[in-house]
Amino acid sequence: MKIHLNPNPNPESDSGRATKIAAGGFGKYYTDNLVVAEWSETTGWEDAELKAYGPISIDPATSVLHYGQEIFEGLKAYCQPDGGVSLFRPVANAERFRRSAARLALPELDTEDFVATVEALVKQDHKWVPQNIGESLYIRPFMFASEVGLGVRPSNHATYMVITTPASAYFNPNKAVNVWISTEYVRAAPGGTGAAKFGGNYAGSLLAQKQAAAEGCDQVVWLDATERRWIEEMGGMNLYFIKGKGKEATVLTPKLTGTLLAGITRDSILSVAKDLGYKVEEGMISIDDWRDGVASGEITEIFACGTAAVVSPVGSAKSTQGTWTTGDGNPGPITMQIRETLLGIQHGTIEDKHGWNKRVI
Numbered sequence: 001m002k003i004h005l006n007p008n009p010n011p012e013s014d015s016g017r018a019t020k021i022a023a024g025g026f027g028k029y030y031t032d033n034l035v036v037a038e039w040s041e042t043t044g045w046e047d048a049e050l051k052a053y054g055p056i057s058i059d060p061a062t063s064v065l066h067y068g069q070e071i072f073e074g075l076k077a078y079c080q081p082d083g084g085v086s087l088f089r090p091v092a093n094a095e096r097f098r099r100s101a102a103r104l105a106l107p108e109l110d111t112e113d114f115v116a117t118v119e120a121l122v123k124q125d126h127k128w129v130p131q132n133i134g135e136s137l138y139i140r141p142f143m144f145a146s147e148v149g150l151g152v153r154p155s156n157h158a159t160y161m162v163i164t165t166p167a168s169a170y171f172n173p174n175k176a177v178n179v180w181i182s183t184e185y186v187r188a189a190p191g192g193t194g195a196a197k198f199g200g201n202y203a204g205s206l207l208a209q210k211q212a213a214a215e216g217c218d219q220v221v222w223l224d225a226t227e228r229r230w231i232e233e234m235g236g237m238n239l240y241f242i243k244g245k246g247k248e249a250t251v252l253t254p255k256l257t258g259t260l261l262a263g264i265t266r267d268s269i270l271s272v273a274k275d276l277g278y279k280v281e282e283g284m285i286s287i288d289d290w291r292d293g294v295a296s297g298e299i300t301e302i303f304a305c306g307t308a309a310v311v312s313p314v315g316s317a318k319s320t321q322g323t324w325t326t327g328d329g330n331p332g333p334i335t336m337q338i339r340e341t342l343l344g345i346q347h348g349t350i351e352d353k354h355g356w357n358k359r360v361i
């Protein structure tokens, strides 16, 4: 896939860009350019084009608007101590994008094409990468069914795009989030789309998120669909439980059963925690294990993780069975150590032993 560079002839001024980056938030402002590529069943992928960011025009009968055939990715570019910019594990995102495409009957995009299009856009818009630790340029590649027609079938036309937005710290790391464990709604079921980064998974989660808010909680925690017993994820993030304290602690995360989304942050933390000398475990954790572990003091810390927030401490949990709080409700030492280590690797201040960073400039 060739990438034709036709960058925005009127990019944001230095002061306008600085104001937008300083405004913080997540997804409020977009950079000067985007990448787009079209696929059709008969001719395959066409060349990609990098061009000015702006609205797109689509026919009201475009398939994605009716049947939701859409996938996406999320990754970040981080500023480096020498003024350069690195992407964090873009190949892992490319591979997951291909798995999501296969599940949603969308065309697969080669790993090299995914990485090259992301890299081209970040290189072009590198001045938008925020300069503070914990801040980054969030990159959103996505693909949708762009065939025009109301027939229910895999689209014979698809559109791939990449957009980027400067991101400040998404969650406040110094304040734990409180969660509502939903026993009424599920995010994913065996045989379903839970392992794919598919827009519809999010659409189906919003009512439970609203219910969590009505219960006074920040986020919803999902249980498995079959037994409504096993902890799966929190909102759009994976979960970690810390058992014990200090060097003897075990860092435990729900194993990938096919209904969890295989987070790249989750996977990175398995390595980081091991490197820090902790015992690491992927297993099954029930709602009873959570409540009893907190009551006995065996579970000392809990956090959620994902690209957007990196690591986010979890404080109290509320369900139809009551409310219980981990530790003193504040972020614990191992949570903060893992967060600082991962952020250090991403920002190039801690050695990147696993070769995760891909230098762009």
Ligand SMILES: *Cc1c(COP(=O)(O)O)cnc(C)c1O
Pocket (backbone or CB within 6 Å): 074, 197, 233, 235, 236, 237, 238, 261, 262, 263, 264, 265, 266, 305, 306, 307, 308
């Ligand atoms: C994206 C996502 C995650 C986190 O994945 P990362 O690769 O770490 O960003 C976790 N759960 C769900 C449902 C997601 O969509």
